Amino acid sequence: xxxxxxxxxxxxxxxxxxAECQDQVSGYPNAEFKSFKDKAEAEAFLGKASSSxxxxxxxxxxxxxxxxPKTKTYGYGGVILYQxxxxxxxxxxxxxxxxxxxxxSGEMIAAMKAVVYALDQGVNHLALYYDYAGIEKWATGxxxxxxxxxxxxRDFMQEKGKQVQIHFHKVxxxxxxxxxxxxxQLAKAGSQKVQED
Numbered sequence: 001x002x003x004x005x006x007x008x009x010x011x012x013x014x015x016x017x018x019a020e021c022q023d024q025v026s027g028y029p030n031a032e033f034k035s036f037k038d039k040a041e042a043e044a045f046l047g048k049a050s051s052s053x054x055x056x057x058x059x060x061x062x063x064x065x066x067x068x069p070k071t072k073t074y075g076y077g078g079v080i081l082y083q084x085x086x087x088x089x090x091x092x093x094x095x096x097x098x099x100x101x102x103x104x105s106g107e108m109i110a111a112m113k114a115v116v117y118a119l120d121q122g123v124n125h126l127a128l129y130y131d132y133a134g135i136e137k138w139a140t141g142x143x144x145x146x147x148x149x150x151x152x153x154r155d156f157m158q159e160k161g162k163q164v165q166i167h168f169h170k171v172x173x174x175x176x177x178x179x180x181x182x183x184x185q186l187a188k189a190g191s192q193k194v195q196e197d
Contacts (some may be wrong), residue, residue: 003037004036009033010028016162061081061114063078064107064187065102065107068192073191074103074191075190077189104134139161141158
């Protein structure tokens with residue numbers, strides 16, 4: 001999978017397809033762009049820009065998952081920051097297949113719901129803050145998706161990533177980040193209010 005970094009163009013940033021990259025650089029005077037196999041290299045290339053920085057995300061989402069061993073339920077929760085508002089969502093389930101992945105199931109669901117909301121609002125750039133590394137690594141293909149649910153998650157994120165640029169940010173769990181802690185609390189609450197899937 002390639003990452004196309006546009007350093008000088010209509011909208012500097014990282015794009016996932018050549019067609020999207022072309023839209024930003026075709027006919028643009030002195031455009032600067034390059035393709036990379038590694039996202040970190042693409043980001044480093046952008047970091048060298050002196051005059052143009054990657055566009056700030058229009059929406060931020062903090063997501064988390066939870067698992068309750070006593071009730072055998074998983075939960076999801078998220079906090080979305082958009083246009084000066086703090087929006088929250090939560091929920092849970094107990095599908096046997098998803099229970100095997102415990103809190104990871106909830107975090108995947110929370111991430112997908114954030115992407116759906118971003119698309120509903122017509123947002124072009126979403127900053128997604130998460131705990132579990134797989135949230136990013138399955139989506140980017142850095143990790144192999146080995147079961148039906150991680151494969152479905154990967155496919156969903158890659159497909160929707162064509163419509164909204166998703167910028168992944170790993171947040172260390174329980175380090176005092178207000179929104180991350182809030183998402184954690186929502187996920188725990190969601191796991192206690194389970195609706196049958």
